[in-house]
Ligand SMILES: [Zn+2]
C-alpha cells in the first residue's frame with residue numbers, strides 16, 4: 001500500500017497536497033465540530049510534521065473557519081471538502097489533515113477514537129481501538 005509521497009486533494013481537484021511521512025497518531029474524532037465540519041459520523045485525521053507536508057496547488061482556494069474555541073479548520077472554497085484541522089494552541093509543527101482526502105492507501109491505520117463523549121448516538125463503534133472520552 002506504500003505510495004509515498006502520499007498525495008491527496010479536495011473533491012473538485014483545485015487543492016492538492018503531498019505528504020512524505022504520516023505520523024503514527026491517527027484518530028477518529030467524534031467531537032460535534034468535526035462531525036459538522038465533515039458532515040459525517042466522525043472525522044479521521046492524519047498527522048504530519050510540517051516539513052513533511054506540502055501544498056502542491058490550490059492553496060489560495062483554501063478557506064478557513066475559526067471556531068469560538070480557537071480551533072481552525074480549512075476547507076476548499078469551491079467544493080467544500082474538509083482539508084485540515086489545527087488546535088487553538090497550534091505551534092505550526094504538525095499538520096492535521098483529513099485522511100479521507102488522501103488518494104490511494106496509507107501504511108498506517110487509525111489508532112484511537114477521541115471525543116467519544118460527543119459521539120453521534122446513531123453511530124456505534126464496532127472496533128477494539130482505545131476510546132478517549134475527550135482528547136488525548
Ligand atoms: Zn475543491
Ligand SMILES: [Zn+2]
Pocket residue numbers: 029030031032033034035043115
Ligand atoms: Zn474533533
